[in-house]
Amino acid sequence: MSKxxxxxxxxxxxxxxxxxxRMRTEQMIPVLEQLDEVGYYSLEGWGGAxxxxxxxxxxxxxxxxxxxxxxxxxxxxIQMLLRGQNLLGYRNYADDLVDKLVxxxxxxxxxxxxxxxxxxxxxxxxxxxxxxxxxxGQLRATDPTRGIxxxxxxxxxxxxxxxxxxxNLAKTYEDMGADNICIKDMANLLLPFDAYELVTALKQxxxxxTKIHLHTHNTTGTGDMVNLMAIKAGVDIVxxxxxxxxxxxxxxxxxxxxxxxxxxEYDTGIELEKLIPIxxxxxxxxxxxxxxxxxxxxxxxxxxxxxxxxxxxxxxxxLMNQLKKAGKEDKLQEVLAEVPNVRKDCGYPPLVTPSxxxxxxxxxxxxxxxERYKMVTKETRDLFAGKYGRxxxxxxxxxxxKVLKGEKRIDYRPADDLAxxxxxxxxxxxxxxxxxxxxxxxxxxxxxxVAENFFKWRKARDQGVDTDLAKTGVYPV
Ligand code: CO
Numbered sequence: 263m264s265k266x267x268x269x270x271x272x273x274x275x276x277x278x279x280x281x282x283x284r285m286r287t288e289q290m291i292p293v294l295e296q297l298d299e300v301g302y303y304s305l306e307g308w309g310g311a312x313x314x315x316x317x318x319x320x321x322x323x324x325x326x327x328x329x330x331x332x333x334x335x336x337x338x339x340i341q342m343l344l345r346g347q348n349l350l351g352y353r354n355y356a357d358d359l360v361d362k363l364v365x366x367x368x369x370x371x372x373x374x375x376x377x378x379x380x381x382x383x384x385x386x387x388x389x390x391x392x393x394x395x396x397x398x399g400q401l402r403a404t405d406p407t408r409g410i411x412x413x414x415x416x417x418x419x420x421x422x423x424x425x426x427x428x429x430n431l432a433k434t435y436e437d438m439g440a441d442n443i444c445i446k447d448m449a450n451l452l453l454p455f456d457a458y459e460l461v462t463a464l465k466q467x468x469x470x471x472t473k474i475h476l477h478t479h480n481t482t483g484t485g486d487m488v489n490l491m492a493i494k495a496g497v498d499i500v501x502x503x504x505x506x507x508x509x510x511x512x513x514x515x516x517x518x519x520x521x522x523x524x525x526x527e528y529d530t531g532i533e534l535e536k537l538i539p540i541x542x543x544x545x546x547x548x549x550x551x552x553x554x555x556x557x558x559x560x561x562x563x564x565x566x567x568x569x570x571x572x573x574x575x576x577x578x579x580x581l582m583n584q585l586k587k588a589g590k591e592d593k594l595q596e597v598l599a600e601v602p603n604v605r606k607d608c609g610y611p612p613l614v615t616p617s618x619x620x621x622x623x624x625x626x627x628x629x630x631x632x633e634r635y636k637m638v639t640k641e642t643r644d645l646f647a648g649k650y651g652r653x654x655x656x657x658x659x660x661x662x663x664k665v666l667k668g669e670k671r672i673d674y675r676p677a678d679d680l681a682x683x684x685x686x687x688x689x690x691x692x693x694x695x696x697x698x699x700x701x702x703x704x705x706x707x708x709x710x711x712v713a714e715n716f717f718k719w720r721k722a723r724d725q726g727v728d729t730d731l732a733k734t735g736v737y738p739v
Contacts (some may be wrong), residue, residue, distance in 0.1 A: 266528045267303035268520075268660050269475070271342055271513050272544060273331070274306040277502035277551070279479065279512035279576060283315035284556035287327045289547045293540045294334035300540075301339050301532050303499050303715040304374050307331050308367075309343035310615065311576075314709055316414040318715035325370055330368035339373025339408050346387040346676050347616065347651075348381040351708040352616045353642075356680035357389045363704050364393035368409065370701070376444055376475075378695060379415035380617040383651035384434050385675040387413060395439045406446025409649050413440035417447040418612035420605075422654040423687075428460060429467045441501070442473040447488070448614050449574035450479040454487040461495035462597040473498040478513070481574070485514035487532075489567070493528050504537065506544040508564035511579065517541065525608030571603055577618040593629050600625040607661035610647050620645050635664040648672040683707070696721065 277285040280679070297305060308328055316324040347354045353437065367375065375394050379386035391411060399407030413435035415428055420579050432443045445452065445460065452460070457476070463475050476492045478485050491499045501513050508515035518674055520532045551557040561579055581598070585591050601613075604625045611617040620641045628634045635642075644650060646657060647667045649672065672679075688703045694704060696717035705713040 266523055266530050267473075267496070268516065268530055268532065269304045269499055269501045270297070270302050270504060270516055271298075271306045271501055272297075274309055274312055274343070275501070276507035276512045278309070278311045279579075280507050280510065280548075281551040281557040282563055282579070283311045284342050284551055285547060286320050287330055289324055289550070291330065291334065291606060293543045294331065296536070296540050298335045298338050298397075300338075300536050301530075304339045304341040305331075305335060305357045306341045306343070306371065306501070307335075308340065310345055310708075313350045314707075314712060317705065317709065318712045319705045321716065321719055323701075323716070323720070324705065325366075325699070328367075328372065328620060335371075339410070340371055341374040341376060341412075342367060342372045343374050346377055346390050347674055348380075348386075348616060349390075349708060352619075353681060354386075354676050355707065356683045357677060358682040358684045359704070359707055360389045360677075361393045361396075361706075362684050362700070366391060366701055368397045371478050373401075373408035374412055374442075376414050376442075376446075377476075378413040378416055378444070378446055378614070379651060380416060380433055380614045381651040381653055382416050382613050383536055384431070384438065386651045386677075388438065388675075389437075389677065391435075391438050391440070395452055405715060410437060410441045412444050414444035414446040414477070415440065415566045416612035416614045417445050417452050418449070419451050420610045420613075420655075422610055423612075425460060425463050427654075428678040429463050432464055433467055435641075436472055437470055440472070442475050443468060444475040444477055445492075445512045446614065447476070447478040448576070449568060450481040450485055450488070451569070452488055454484060454491040457488045458495045459499045461492045465496045475499040475501075477501045478575070479511055480514045481511050481565055481568045481578075483566070485509070485578035486518065489514055490522065493523070504541045505546050506541055506548040508640045510559075510564070511576065517736040519585050558616055567598060569737075571596060573622075574618055576615070577613060577622050579617065581622050581626060584623070588626075588630060590630060597622075597625050598631045604628065607658040608642075609651050610655040611645070611650075616641070617645065617650065622640050635661060638665050643669060646671075651676060658674060691717075 273290055277283060287565055313324040316322040316327055331386055349360060351356050358420050377387050377390045394411040398411055403408030415431050432582060435443060443464065461474060474497050476497050478488045492500060502516040502519055503513040505515040505517050517534060517537055520530050585593055601621060604621050613621060624642045627637045631637050643665055646662050647669055684703065687707050691697045691703050691706050
């Protein structure tokens with residue numbers, strides 16, 4: 263029996279992909295106990311975008327959300343997504359902060375950490391993996407389902423991305439201590455027969471105890487087929503989302519896969535009947551999100567452009583939003599055509615956060631300004647300068663000269679330049695009068711301005727009337 267395990271993304275990627283990560287904790291709570299009874303491998307519930315959105319838009323402490331999830335999810339491990347040395351944010355953090363964040367994630371309830379680097383540079387997940395092994399190992403000693411280290415390969419296509427490339431990377435991650443290897447296909451670029459080939463190759467190359475976990479989306483409409491072919495090739499875990507927030511830019515739906523595998527050698531062991539009331543709840547939540555304008559029904563459609571332009575779902579909605587704000591919605595096709603050009607110029611990075619944002623924003627600028635690299639973001643410059651890590655292919659020298667303007671490139675691990683920073687950041691949070699817990703330092707490190715605004719709001723709420731704040735009328739007291 264090769265039972266297939268399922269991670270449901272309803273609490274993270276599903277609403278991140280469909281509704282700009284706006285699902286609130288109170289919209290999750292009513293069905294957490296039922297979700298816990300389903301028999302999932304894990305429930306994805308946390309990541310950089312949820313962390314940001316909690317503080318920025320929802321006036322929620324992301325750590326409180328995590329603790330609430332953990333309180334209700336007694337059996338099912340909570341899985342999170344960690345961006346290697348970028349942690350939950352968009353810059354490189356010093357190793358002491360990496361260690362502290364991973365410690366606090368496990369301490370507050372995370373069971374499985376999926377860690378990846380946007381550029382597939384193993385040096386960028388080294389420190390995270392070390393911390394995951396350290397703190398996860400302690401957790402695992404008492405509960406073998408928790409404290410899991412899942413290293414993810416950013417799946418993408420392009421000249422460098424051969425079967426051999428992916429197998430070598432997976433073996434490197436396994437040697438570094440990964441319990442699971444994830445194929446992270448955030449753009450749904452992985453086609454069904456390629457998935458079969460890739461999973462088969464990984465199964466042959468990796469140790470039998472290493473689980474292979476596939477993460478795809480249904481942006482291009484191939485997601486269910488990708489999952490099924492991967493299952494035929496022996497994948498251990500696949501990601502799906504309960505139907506009300508499934509498909510389109512999110513994951514393929516959970517219910518049809520459960521039904522498809524029922525009674526076969528791949529049976530998930532999940533009872534469809536248990537999913538129905540939970541799905542009914544999220545149907546209402548999806549309607550609420552649509553009513554408040556967070557859910558754009560367009561993202562549910564099959565979009566074959568992704569296969570051509572290699573743009574992940576989240577990135578596509580970001581591009582649409584950026585152009586909408588600039589009043590240039592008619593430029594979408596031009597921007598989509600510019601994305602692969604920018605990508606080639608900067609050495610073919612996989613398109614995942616943050617490189618997807620960097621390349622996307624630069625493509626928007628190149629089109630809106632009417633001249634390529636006339637305006638360059640700091641992030642684009644850093645990517646060209648090697649500050650995000652090693653890109654798989656050589657840079658386009660002409661573009662690099664325009665972008666870098668003589669700035670020096672680096673070829674060592676970017677975080678090697680960083681001095682320890684936790685104590686310094688802690689002192690800043692304390693000096694501002696916002697310190698209530700160690701986790702605040704990590705929130706502040708991840709999104710300084712957003713966190714500070716959230717802390718102000720929290721302080722006003724907790725202290726009742728704060729005269730200064732009350733005067734502005736900005737913060738409810
Ligand atoms: Co995803």
